[in-house]
Amino acid sequence: MLILPAIDLYGGKAVRLLHGDYDRMTVYSDDPVQVARDFMACGAAHIHIVDLEGARTGETPHLDLIRRIAACGLEAEVGGGIRSEETAARYIEAGVARVILGTAAVTDPALLARLTAKYGARIAVSVDVRDGYAAIRGWTQQSALTCDALCARLQEAGVETVICTDISRDGAMRGANRDLYAQLTARYRMRFIASGGVSSIEDVAALCATGLYGAIVGKAYYTGAIDLARAIEVAA
Numbered sequence: 001m002l003i004l005p006a007i008d009l010y011g012g013k014a015v016r017l018l019h020g021d022y023d024r025m026t027v028y029s030d031d032p033v034q035v036a037r038d039f040m041a042c043g044a045a046h047i048h049i050v051d052l053e054g055a056r057t058g059e060t061p062h063l064d065l066i067r068r069i070a071a072c073g074l075e076a077e078v079g080g081g082i083r084s085e086e087t088a089a090r091y092i093e094a095g096v097a098r099v100i101l102g103t104a105a106v107t108d109p110a111l112l113a114r115l116t117a118k119y120g121a122r123i124a125v126s127v128d129v130r131d132g133y134a135a136i137r138g139w140t141q142q143s144a145l146t147c148d149a150l151c152a153r154l155q156e157a158g159v160e161t162v163i164c165t166d167i168s169r170d171g172a173m174r175g176a177n178r179d180l181y182a183q184l185t186a187r188y189r190m191r192f193i194a195s196g197g198v199s200s201i202e203d204v205a206a207l208c209a210t211g212l213y214g215a216i217v218g219k220a221y222y223t224g225a226i227d228l229a230r231a232i233e234v235a236a
């Protein structure tokens with residue numbers, strides 16, 4: 001299982017939100033590029049990046065910063081506001097290995113089909129779950145699609161990788177929703193990456209046992225609850 005340490009960007013800084021709430025933001029570093037280098041020093045080969053401002057606006061305010069993070073040598077995946085072919089192309093041209101559609105995968109299935117046809121495995125989808133339903137627009141709105149209905153649609157569309165976040169666990173240090181990820185892995189052919197609540201080495205080991213493709217480590221790294229080097233070792 002891959003471990004993907006996370007950087008959430010807002011105002012050029014590395015931050016974390018609690019339950020996706022922009023009013024409950026903690027700034028962890030003024031230098032996200034150095035944070036990425038620290039990940040590498042721990043043995044990380046991958047990184048998960050979210051542009052929180054982009055998630056709200058659909059623009060790319062951190063494109064240059066993301067380009068510099070990707071240039072560090074980590075295999076980067078980026079989400080947050082990717083709602084057009086132009087935006088996806090911009091990130092791929094900036095050196096990003098995989099771009100993540102969230103809102104657009106729900107509201108614009110035709111865009112998802114075009115991007116998947118053009119870029120294949122370089123297109124992933126974020127399924128952000130609140131009370132069993134997919135949330136959109138930076139988690140500020142709830143869609144009419146259940147998690148299962150959306151996953152079934154994505155598999156039919158040829159999506160290979162899904163980043164699934166249990167919003168109730170995100171940033172809360174309550175542990176990952178292991179049952180959710182075990183069910184998804186058993187039910188679908190897609191590769192799932194767990195996000196939200198991964199807060200201990202025990203979480204990492206349990207998620208690895210479900211056959212997950214990857215797990216994102218965010219707040220637990222910044223608070224010291226998870227030793228990144230140890231997490232990578234356990235997941236391997």
